[in-house]
Amino acid sequence: MKHFALTGAAGYIAPRHMKAIKDTGNVLVAALDPFESVGIIDSYFPEAEFFTEPEAFEAYLEEARAAEGLDYVSIAAPNYLHYPQIRMSLRLGADALCEKPLVLGEDELDRLAALEAETGHRVWTVLQLRVHPALVALREKLAAEGGHKKVVLTYVTGRGKWYLKSWKSDVKKSGGLATNIGVHFFDMLAWLFGDVQQLEVHAREEQVVAGYMELERAEVSWFLAIDDRYVPTELRAQGQRTYRSITVDGEEIEFSGGFTDLHTEVYRRTLAGQGFGLEDTRTAIRTTERIRTLKPGGRAPRHPFLERP
Structure with a gap:
């Protein structure tokens, strides 16, 4: 049984981490969040300690490490806190398992690599689309086919007015729209089609970012938005506020389902030393x-969505 701590316990994604810790037979010893709306913890680890102050959280973990050990710190806090909380984890003698985006800049990756070497502990991240069965099958199919593909990625996820007043709309804290809602798609595209060779940005606004990229084995036109007016009219008329479409050479790739246990699978791989x-x-x-x-x-x-609404 491994001992975990968790940051960002009141956030949207935190329950998936709690479930993954429980499903893999491990225990959550402490959680951190400045907000106290964390009753969800009772569904998984009612005995876990809870802190609203990072200094008290860190002090407790130092004591816990000495008493019973601390193996992992799972990080589900806002993006701008990932880098310092990963550093804290490694300094505490634990591996870090961090939500994406792992960090906001490539220079931070280099500094963390140096800290890994210094401490002997690892930094892991959650790239759950890489373990989605439909996408794993697609990757194998693409490898067998070979050739150069034409890809169109469209992702609209309607967000209310709260979004633009939260840390998510602050580029310095979230990395901007392409980072906060798009980083897992850009990772998926590189995983499927190879490294980025050319990149263009055609729009970069508060609620829309779009552009074009050439990968080793694909040309990709991409569009990301949090404005639900970009949802196709017929779907919006049905009350739908999200729209996701990825086509490869005109063929739609369907992977809407199968998301329930992806975090658990990432945890299993990480615990086996085979994570990301x-x-x-x-x-x-x-x-x-x-x-x-x-x-x-x-x-x-x-x-084409840049011509809407």
């Missing part, structure tokens, strides 16, 4: 960092 580390996430971190800084423009065709 710093280098696995480098391409996605580099890509999203460039999207934040590139001047919008370019010669590639624009995604």
